[in-house]
Amino acid sequence: MIDLRIASLIHNARNRLMPVIDRLRREGQPDAAAEIDHIGALLGLAMTLFRQGRKSIEVFPGEVDLDEFFKELASEIKKLAPLGASTELHSDLAGMPYPVWQMDYQLIQLVLLDALMNAWRHARHKVSIKMQLSDGYLCFEIRDDGDGFPAEWLAENCTVEKKSVGTGVGLTIARQVAAQHLIQGRHGRIELENCAGAVFRLLLP
């Protein structure tokens, strides 16, 4: 019941934001519009985390058009990236007969944006994100040119929650989201590596 009421409140709040954003844009205030837009996105995120926080994370893999997914990710990056941050995007789906993958669109986007926020925070000059096929997995790789992850983060079962910044999703949830993508016994996973900066990889079966 509480769940429904909160969902309804957030629904109304987000509905009310739409005309405000529209008006601000028409009145020539794109920065204010973008800020409110972001608040809306955070409300949606809060709802997702509220729902997901009640028990273990549930993923709902649907058929995702990867070109569309990457395009939207690019738009989100444009909205969320700090001023002056340089972010390179690269998609290489050569060898895929159909640009389609089974994954939870919203949660994967959430995990990637969280990792990107981490990267922007620690990068010296640039951050890059690449989508490609790797050994039968769909791989999203995020690199920055900062100092790299702390050594304790690189341990296989690291669940350092407090170190995660970004949107606050956290490495634990990221690992859960990845792991719950399961096809024919193959789970998704997160890989962390230091190689001229921090390298974050999300691999989906």
Add this chain to the structure above:
Amino acid sequence: MKQKILIIEDHEGVAIAIEHQLQLIGSFHVDQSRNVVQALKRFSSAHKHPYDAVLCDYDLGESTNGQQLLEYLRAEKRIPRRTGFIMITAEASYSSVASAVELAPDAYLLKPFTQAGLAQRLEFVLEKRKALKAVYGALDLASPDLAAAIAACNALVVAGDRFALEALKIKADCLIRQEQWGEAANVYDKIIAWRPTPWAEVGRARTLRLMGYPELAEEKLKSTLSSFPQFVAAYDEMASLESDRGETVRAQEILEQAHAIVPSNRRSRALGLMALENGDHEKASRFLKIVTQRDRHGLLRSTEDFFGLANALRQMNCHDQAMEVLDSITQHFPESRPLMVRKMAAEAITLVAANRGFDAKKRVRDALELLTEQMAPQAQLELAEACHRCGEVKRGNEIFIHVAENWQENAAVVLQTKAVMARTGAGAEAASIIDESLRELTKTNNEAARHMKAGHFDDAVNDMQKVAKRLLSHATIQANYVQALLKWVEHNAPQNLMSLPQHSRPRQHLALAREHLQQLAKIKADHPRLPPLQRLLVKLTGETDILKPAADDHASLDEACTMEIGE
């Protein structure tokens, strides 16, 4: 011509904001609807120039949500396949719905969205529509051209189009509709070999079931569900499999699992009716109540839901509630003779159960006055049962036999007739009573067929006349009677046939042949013997105002169909 877009959104401010964004994106003709009823009116008036895309809010603030509306629109063909559908939602958790449903929108958008986000989704949907134009064009025809749709899908696959996977999905679906199960299986195998894809796996299981390998189909579905436990179509297919095996209790359990994931209207109904069949009246009433109360627009309801619910309530001895449900039917559906007959019959059965025999008999009398011989079998069977329960056994049996004979060629109706009859006083003898009458009918018909072969057209006409006037809904009987009459005329009529007086026997036979040919066209417009019979009538009379046969039909009477009914 501008591309047409319909926004279905209950918040005026949001709808205006979306329209403003659309005008900045491109030059569109935009309409708005605040609710489902307004939207349906828009779709009806846009019949000739359908919308290119629909932007629909998921939470319409009514009892029908956007997903239910989409399922209704697609199932009832209120919008063509080529109209793209974008769901707008304020909840990120919609992905859980979109990933599980069988009828997903082409895209969905999370509120609040930017102009760029909307532009991107719209571009995607319009691009998909453009790529699949030839496919949708063939499928949107009144009689879908499956071969043309398959050819258009093949072209997209060969060209390595971005939407090639969607084309393969549609192609396999068309192949199943053409009963080319092996070919469909090849398409699914090709996709599965690339990577496990839930809809392809369920499709593959369906082909296995249709080809008569239920064990392999079950194995396939189990492995699909282990990888994609939320994919409800796999549960539905598993339920069909169990139902085919006669394991309806197991089928009901599986449908309940699917219902817990996506409680769509279609599934609530299937579950309610299956529970009723299984004698699980508590669950039948629970699920059918959901369907009858779900949407106040009545888009998704059918009379079957109400009769099923009333039946379940009656079995639970909740007679007053059952009567209330039956009473409410005419508030939701337009009154027609078959509906009223069925309603009064169901009321009579309920009243008998409530020990109100006098009221029940009055209902039966009223229903019998409205009954016509060609009324839908469902209404007739309900009334036959009511007759039995009210002690009108002879009249009830007459109706049972009338239905079984008229719908002899529809195995499901014959089976249902036996089942309903068995519930009444006839008990276990029901099947033998029906079988005996059908044997008699078959004997008369086949005797006539033998007379025809021997050239004894007088005898053939006499035999067929006995049954054709009574069995107006029996296609083969109607065709045989027309054939006997026309062959008699062909054999006996002089050259100046049409100058004979109207009351002469040949002219009377021609008039009867014309009358029963029209009856055949009415009950089965695509009957294979209709065109050759029409041609023979034209040949004999020289009149051409009879229904024209299909252009590509040249079958002769002998080729078209045998007159005999299998014994």
